[in-house]
Amino acid sequence: MERVLEVYARPYDPNRPVLCFDERPCFLIGDVITPVPAEPGKTAKEDSM
Numbered sequence: 001m002e003r004v005l006e007v008y009a010r011p012y013d014p015n016r017p018v019l020c021f022d023e024r025p026c027f028l029i030g031d032v033i034t035p036v037p038a039e040p041g042k043t044a045k046e047d048s049m
Helices: 002-009
Strands: none
């Protein structure tokens, strides 16, 4: 874990980008909560938890 944190703490280098990932042991398939549609002047909201 410490090695991963060291990688995340490195300064930004466009030649060596860092890709972050989640080690969550489940699949996020489908919507759990119904998305709230966008309205004029507001942003659409979705929850994948």
